[in-house]
Each structure stands twice: as structure tokens, then as C-alpha cells.
Amino acid sequence: MKTETIAIHAGNHVDEATRAVIQPIIMSTTFERGEDGGFPAGYIYSRSANPNRHALEHLLAKLEGGVEAASFSSGNAAGMSVFQSLEPGTHIIAPDDMYHGLRNQLKNLFAGILTFDFIDVNDTDVLQQHIKPETGLIWIETPSNPLLKITDIKKVVAIAKAKGIKVLCDNTFATPICQRPLDLGVDIVMHSATKYFGGHSDLMGGALITGETNDWWTKIRQVQEMGGAIPSPMDCYYLVRSIKTLPYRVKGHVQNAQLLAEYLEQYPNVEQVMYPGLSSHPQHEIAKDQMLAFGGMLSFIIKGDENDTHNIINKLKLFIKATSLGGVESLIEHRATVEGPDTKTPRNLLRVSVGLEHIDDLIADMEQALTL
Numbered sequence: 537m538k539t540e541t542i543a544i545h546a547g548n549h550v551d552e553a554t555r556a557v558i559q560p561i562i563m564s565t566t567f568e569r570g571e572d573g574g575f576p577a578g579y580i581y582s583r584s585a586n587p588n589r590h591a592l593e594h595l596l597a598k599l600e601g602g603v604e605a606a607s608f609s610s611g612n613a614a615g616m617s618v619f620q621s622l623e624p625g626t627h628i629i630a631p632d633d634m635y636h637g638l639r640n641q642l643k644n645l646f647a648g649i650l651t652f653d654f655i656d657v658n659d660t661d662v663l664q665q666h667i668k669p670e671t672g673l674i675w676i677e678t679p680s681n682p683l684l685k686i687t688d689i690k691k692v693v694a695i696a697k698a699k700g701i702k703v704l705c706d707n708t709f710a711t712p713i714c715q716r717p718l719d720l721g722v723d724i725v726m727h728s729a730t731k732y733f734g735g736h737s738d739l740m741g742g743a744l745i746t747g748e749t750n751d752w753w754t755k756i757r758q759v760q761e762m763g764g765a766i767p768s769p770m771d772c773y774y775l776v777r778s779i780k781t782l783p784y785r786v787k788g789h790v791q792n793a794q795l796l797a798e799y800l801e802q803y804p805n806v807e808q809v810m811y812p813g814l815s816s817h818p819q820h821e822i823a824k825d826q827m828l829a830f831g832g833m834l835s836f837i838i839k840g841d842e843n844d845t846h847n848i849i850n851k852l853k854l855f856i857k858a859t860s861l862g863g864v865e866s867l868i869e870h871r872a873t874v875e876g877p878d879t880k881t882p883r884n885l886l887r888v889s890v891g892l893e894h895i896d897d898l899i900a901d902m903e904q905a906l907t908l
């Protein structure tokens with residue numbers, strides 16, 4: 537079946553007990569034993585499994601073309617479960633512009649347990665040089681945050697596979713509507729469900745989706761169940777509900793982002809626009825090859841300094857100055873401020889999560905804010 541159909545049906549079924557068309561929310565933390573002492577419906581205790589989480593995980597697996605999914609209370613909890621599933625001493629190769637929250641997690645919580653190098657994973661020579669006998673995982677994130685750099689997924693997978701190294705792709709920016717990393721050979725896909733999956737800036741969640749069940753996945757399942765960083769039945773319900781419209785929302789985000797990127801690119805006071813859908817993007821050809829659509833995120837660098845970026849943000853009326861992404865409302869932020877003092881992000885860069893407002897209104901707002 538096609539993605540639009542999966543999004544609507546894979547996470548929902550008519551409730552047998554009540555004939556309710558929408559699956560009810562089961563808040564119960566515990567489930568009654570049968571007379572034989574067993575659990576007739578397969579549920580025991582909600583940290584292990586819950587009907588709403590089960591529905592969400594089934595939906596996520598189908599959406600990414602995987603065999604199983606594990607959902608978490610946030611994207612960072614999903615990432616942390618991956619790091620906790622690795623043998624102590626494992627070496628991880630991660631991108632130099634990895635999502636800062638996960639980079640900080642590795643540096644602050646896993647130093648001394650795991651080893652890691654943050655490099656340009658897209659540079660084949662650099663990548664080869666950093667592979668060690670104990671390298672167990674190459675982490676990629678494409679398009680990257682906030683520079684919208686593209687990693688050639690098939691190229692990294694080929695290098696990793698030759699050495700028996702696993703590859704994980706953070707697919708948060710792209711969503712399965714724009715990119716399907718499992719089809720390109722990646723072992724596990726990671727998501728912050730807080731972003732496009734939730735889509736309305738009102739819940740937090742995370743997910744891992746695997747292409748096969750193996751020892752590594754069993755360990756991840758153990759971390760999920762024993763660690764307990766699971767989403768509530770309520771959040772699972774809201775995610776299933778939101779994902780029904782994900783394909784259409786993402787189409788709208790992509791359409792608006794392309795038009796806003798094209799508008800910004802021709803604006804005199806804009807130095808550079810980073811959007812993989814622009815032919816000026818240095819990796820536009822790779823993006824065209826591996827993506828189904830170019831996503832709803834863009835960054836741009838203005839001809840000016842940090843102060844000018846703050847002036848622009850403050851003049852905007854529709855774009856809300858806030859971090860995060862993937863909601864229906866457009867957001868803009870000065871990324872270097874968010875990422876802290878050790879960031880390499882240019883100080884005159886603004887990152888935009890392009891929302892679903894009418895593009896004419898978005899461009900008009902940008903126009904009045906950019907005009908000095």
C-alpha cells in the first residue's frame with residue numbers, strides 16, 4: 537500500500553468491544569490474568585507494552601518500511617537507548633554537525649563508556665581514516681541541522697557494510713515522506729516524533745525503526761522496557777492521530793519551503809540559502825537521488841551580523857521566534873544562540889521551520905522584515 541493509506545490505517549482498527557471506529561485510549565497500567573494465570577490479550581504491564589503504543593509502533597514500522605519500531609518519550613530518549621544498547625568500549629562515528637542535544641549526550645553522559653569521533657562523514661577519506669577495529673556504529677543525520685548538509689546514505693552504508701559496522705540515520709528532518717533510509721541499506725532509523733510526526737508542537741516523542749530483528753534490536757527492546765523511557769498511552773494516541781495527516785502536511789511544508797527558499801535566494805541582502813531543493817545547494821544531485829522530496833527546513837545567511845539577524849526576527853509577525861520544528865506554524869531561530877558557545881554555526885544564520893500558512897503571507901512577512 538502507498539504511504540498515504542498506511543498513515544491512515546496502519547495505526548488504527550475498529551474496537552471489537554464497542555465498535556468504536558477509532559481505537560480507544562487504554563490508560564490502565566496493568567492487565568488482568570486469565571484463569572490459567574496467563575495474559576489472554578498479551579498485555580501484562582504498560583511499561584512492557586500497551587495497546588496504544590503497540591498501534592503506534594506498528595504504524596511507525598510500516599511507514600518507514602521496517603519490520604519493528606520502538607517508541608520513546610522523546611527523540612533524545614530514543615538516541616540514548618541506542619547508546620545504552622552498545623557494548624562498553626564501542627567506538628561511534630558521528631557527524632560534526634550532529635543534533636547538538638545528542639552530541640552533548642555522548643560527550644556528557646557516555647564519555648568513559650563509549651568512544652566517539654565527530655567528523656565529516658561525507659568525506660570518504662576522513663571516514664575511512666576514523667574507522668577502528670572497535671567501531672560499531674556510524675551515525676548519520678541527513679539533511680543535517682542547521683546547515684542542511686546532505687550525507688550520501690548509500691556511500692556510507694557501502695563503507696560500513698564492508699567492515700561489518702552498523703549504520704543509523706536520524707531521519708527527523710526528512711520524515712519517511714521525503715526519505716526512506718532503510719531502503720538505502722541503513723540498519724536503524726531514528727526520529728524525534730516531537731517534530732513532524734506530532735506536527736502540532738504539543739507533544740514529545742521519539743522512535744527507532746529497524747530493518748531486521750537481531751541481537752542489537754533485542755538489546756534496544758530491553759533498554760526500552762527496563763529503562764522505561766516510554767511514551768504515555770495518551771501521547772501514543774495523539775501521535776497515531778497526527779500521523780494520519782503526515783503525508784499531506786509534509787507535502788505542504790515541502791511546497792512552501794521550496795518557494796520560500798527561491799524567494800530568499802534572489803533577495804539582495806541574503807548571502808546564501810541552504811535548502812536541498814535548490815540547484816545551488818552543493819549536494820543537490822545527491823539529494824535528488826536519495827530523497828523523494830526536499831523537506832520543510834531551510835537556513836539562510838544574511839549579509840550582516842548577529843545583531844541584524846535579531847532585528848529581522850523581531851520584525852517578523854507570522855514566523856514565531858522559537859526553537860523546534862515540524863509544526864503547522866512557521867518558526868525561526870538564531871541557531872548559534874541555541875547551540876551554545878562551542879557551536880560552529882555562523883552567527884548570521886537563521887534557521888526556519890516552514891509552516892503550513894499560505895506562502896504569499898509568509899513571503900510578505902519575510903519581505904517586510906528583511907527590508908532595512
Ligand SMILES: *Cc1c(COP(=O)(O)O)cnc(C)c1O
Pocket residue numbers: 610611612613635637638677681706708709727728729730731740741742
Ligand atoms: C529535536 C531533534 C532531536 C531530539 O528530539 P527530542 O524529541 O527533542 O528529544 C534529535 N534529532 C533531531 C534532528 C532533532 O531535530
